[in-house]
Amino acid sequence: MSDWIAIGALAVVGLLIPIAMMTVSALLRPSVPETGKSTTYESGETPTGGTRIRFNIQYYMVALLFVVFDIETVLLFPWAVIYRPAVQAGVPMADLLWPMLAFVGILAVGLVWAWRSGAISWARSPRATSRKTTEDIN
Amino acid sequence: MAAAPAQLFPEFIVDTLGLDSVIGEVAASLVAAFVVGNIILAFTGVAGPWAKRKITAAFTDRIAVNRIGPYGLLIIPAAAVQLLAKELIIPEGVDRPSWDIAPVLLPASALLGFSVIPMGQLGPINLHLADPEVGFALVFAFASIASVSLVMAGYASNNKYSLLGGLRAVAQNLAYEIPLIVTAMSVVIFAGTLQMSGVVGAQTETLVTIAGVSIPSWYAFVNPFAFVLFLTANMAEIGRNPFDIPEAPTEIVAGYQTEYSSAYFVLFYLGEFVHIFLGGAILAVTFLGGASGPGPESISFIWFVVKIWGFFLFTQWARAALPRVRIDQLIEIGWKGMLVLSFANLVLTAVIVGVIA
Numbered sequence: 001m002s003d004w005i006a007i008g009a010l011a012v013v014g015l016l017i018p019i020a021m022m023t024v025s026a027l028l029r030p031s032v033p034e035t036g037k038s039t040t041y042e043s044g045e046t047p048t049g050g051t052r053i054r055f056n057i058q059y060y061m062v063a064l065l066f067v068v069f070d071i072e073t074v075l076l077f078p079w080a081v082i083y084r085p086a087v088q089a090g091v092p093m094a095d096l097l098w099p100m101l102a103f104v105g106i107l108a109v110g111l112v113w114a115w116r117s118g119a120i121s122w123a124r125s126p127r128a129t130s131r132k133t134t135e136d137i138n
Numbered sequence: 139m140a141a142a143p144a145q146l147f148p149e150f151i152v153d154t155l156g157l158d159s160v161i162g163e164v165a166a167s168l169v170a171a172f173v174v175g176n177i178i179l180a181f182t183g184v185a186g187p188w189a190k191r192k193i194t195a196a197f198t199d200r201i202a203v204n205r206i207g208p209y210g211l212l213i214i215p216a217a218a219v220q221l222l223a224k225e226l227i228i229p230e231g232v233d234r235p236s237w238d239i240a241p242v243l244l245p246a247s248a249l250l251g252f253s254v255i256p257m258g259q260l261g262p263i264n265l266h267l268a269d270p271e272v273g274f275a276l277v278f279a280f281a282s283i284a285s286v287s288l289v290m291a292g293y294a295s296n297n298k299y300s301l302l303g304g305l306r307a308v309a310q311n312l313a314y315e316i317p318l319i320v321t322a323m324s325v326v327i328f329a330g331t332l333q334m335s336g337v338v339g340a341q342t343e344t345l346v347t348i349a350g351v352s353i354p355s356w357y358a359f360v361n362p363f364a365f366v367l368f369l370t371a372n373m374a375e376i377g378r379n380p381f382d383i384p385e386a387p388t389e390i391v392a393g394y395q396t397e398y399s400s401a402y403f404v405l406f407y408l409g410e411f412v413h414i415f416l417g418g419a420i421l422a423v424t425f426l427g428g429a430s431g432p433g434p435e436s437i438s439f440i441w442f443v444v445k446i447w448g449f450f451l452f453t454q455w456a457r458a459a460l461p462r463v464r465i466d467q468l469i470e471i472g473w474k475g476m477l478v479l480s481f482a483n484l485v486l487t488a489v490i491v492g493v494i495a
Binding site for chain 2: 012015019030037038040041047062063076101115120
């Protein structure tokens with residue numbers, strides 16, 4: 001019997017439970033529309049400007065690094081699975097370790113470079129640092 | 139060595155009822171999934187309206203829900219009715235349908251993670267839905283879907299706090315996903331398999347015997363350093379204190395939840411609790427021997443419950459005791475601390491396993 005049938009079954013149940021709760025709620029709840037009620041919350045003030053604006057995502061370099069390291073972990077998983085059986089089967093430990101160390105090492109060098117160039121620090125926007133109110137922080 | 143693992147839950151139903159067609163298997167799987175889903179829902183039902191309040195009150199020296207029923211337990215149905223009967227306020231300019239999909243996706247993805255978790259036995263029933271060979275990698279994949287839901291909710295809400303919360307959820311995931319998985323990989327090196335039953339089965343061997351009490355080789359005992367590392371990364375993965383940065387009620391007014399009300403809000407709350415329990419279940423399976431414990435195999439579900447509720451209690455303790463870290467601190471902790479430590483742990487584990495194996 002396939003495991004994936006059971007996983008698919010839980011996916012179906014997992015979707016049905018929230019949808020059922022939404023349906024029950026839709027039958028129970030009142031609807032009293034009022035002007036002002038549907039304004040988005042902005043500390044009780046009338047919202048200023050739109051939300052979908054362009055702004056500095058301060059961790060985009062981190063996001064790029066993440067992709068690199070994520071692929072690394074995916075590629076390391078098969079190695080981790082066969083490591084112990086291979087050692088027990090008599091393969092010399094060095095033969096198993098060096099390729100992994102080289103692979104991790106190359107990325108570690110990359111991480112050191114990113115660290116030194118400040119890529120994994122929170123990028124402070126130039127405007128925020130130039131403002132008088134934030135000058136005394138740093 | 140442990141005895142051969144019992145039949146999976148859907149197979150048990152198929153055999154007991156004598157179903158043999160594909161339709162029978164699908165039906166049995168759906169019944170099994172429904173039971174598992176409702177067990178988790180029952181946990182969240184007790185945790186959300188009742189246990190969380192009681193625990194927080196005990197930590198802060200206050201009295202919590204005690205009016206309805208014994209120990210205030212009847213607050214659970216009362217809260218359920220009250221929350222579901224709230225008016226749904228749809229804010230201006232929300233991006234539908236993604237605003238509606240996000241609260242479905244969060245609990246669904248967290249529940250899906252339980253499909254591969256061996257939850258132990260209750261009598262003849264082995265509460266384990268599926269045991270694919272990639273189960274251990276799969277559960278992390280399922281647990282990560284939650285971030286997608288948080289980003290959807292944050293972006294679709296048309297609220298600046300929500301947008302910040304969604305973006306913070308991404309930053310948090312970027313910072314902690316790699317240390318979490320690399321630390322889990324050090325367990326895979328020990329176990330030599332990605333199958334959940336294999337990872338749990340490898341932890342049943344006796345590590346040492348002290349004064350007649352045999353200590354099982356749970357990976358928390360074998361490698362306590364990795365356990366602490368994984369616990370920390372897990373707290374960030376599920377977004378609990380001190381890493382509840384995507385919500386941060388005192389900074390960005392609950393972030394992605396700000397514009398949600400009624401059933402939609404309940405679903406976010408529910409999804410978060412399911413996610414906490416999934417985090418506890420992953421921790422239990424990876425480091426605490428899954429559902430194993432003293433006593434007969436047929437009550438091991440009780441040990442599983444004890445372990446994941448222990449983790450829940452730990453998250454609430456952290457919530458009461460630890461200050462929240464800042465978002466820039468989080469990135470530095472993740473990339474300059476945890477990542478380096480997790481790779482060091484991986485290499486050291488590989489060397490140690492290579493020497494003793």
